[in-house]
Amino acid sequence: MKEEKTIAVAVETPSTSRYSACLLFSANALARAITAIGDEEFGRFGICYSHAYMLCEVVDQPGITPSELSETLCLTPSTITRLVEKLEQKRLVRRESEGKKTLIYPTEEGESIQPEIAAAWDRVSERYSQVLGETDVCQLTQQIFKASKALGDGI
């Protein structure tokens, strides 16, 4: 009797769960796990990882438009608007209307904290590389990005 139970437990251990064989499940689990790291590092600036990336992009290309950001960051235009609003509230970027376009510029503060953001970014990479192994990370990242692009384009 006991033996039967032991077998049952072994079967339902999470590593062999049916969900682990599901890309939809795994991809979201990974995203959540790694986002937790990102938010922890970027959270010191009161922003989340996508804000951080967006700020980098704006500092690099002052006057960038929401649609360009949408393309680069793989996020919906509406999401971009919301993120920009947040960064604007924090006085890290400002918006300028030019015709039907909106141009986004970094503020001085936005530019000045950018190096810290970049450093946090590096720390995030270090942290997950330490856990996963540097070479694995490179390969995995490439594969994952390729897959996301294929799915994004192919629908």
Place this chain on the structure above:
Amino acid sequence: MKEEKTIAVAVETPSTSRYSACLLFSANALARAITAIGDEEFGRFGICYSHAYMLCEVVDQPGITPSELSETLCLTPSTITRLVEKLEQKRLVRRESEGKKTLIYPTEEGESIQPEIAAAWDRVSERYSQVLGETDVCQLTQQIFKASKALGDGI
């Protein structure tokens, strides 16, 4: 004029973005892309993919507790509560309090639509396998799940 535009598009293609080299970025991009497929298939039942998985789990193990679901689905207890509430509203599961535990059971309707859910699940797999290639999917899924587990445990 037309030709110039074509060239410009080619230059700013996402595959050469610095973010593609970032696992945090790529993992989230993949999760969003694939969740879009999942929501499309499961959306016909008015639920999202995590509801679907949860319902499967509840049908398979009637009387399962939130903490067990939390473990299996890699989701926070509070998130589990919210998902259960939703499924309860839709009359697909019901809750029973037993001491400090909560036992979750499927309703008849919950049990009856479970096969359809499973079919939708298969369709999701088929759809992304078709885009990504079946063998790649297996390998990728395994790697991704392994990584998510490593990150989840190792923090």
Place this chain on the structure above:
DNA sequence: GAATATTGTTTGCACATACAAATATCATTG
């Protein structure tokens, strides 16, 4: 056996994200 700690679950609050519709500007065509 009462006080304290631990465990399981649920709320309050906040946030990233998306879809659909609204709005505003530009382009095109008759």
Place this chain on the structure above:
DNA sequence: CAATGATATTTGTATGTGCAAACAATATTC
């Protein structure tokens, strides 16, 4: 040049998710 179509951006609304705190019930310790 007016009307219609296309494009860029923003809102309204909704949802999944998590953290921290509250709550409830069990376990432990003195």
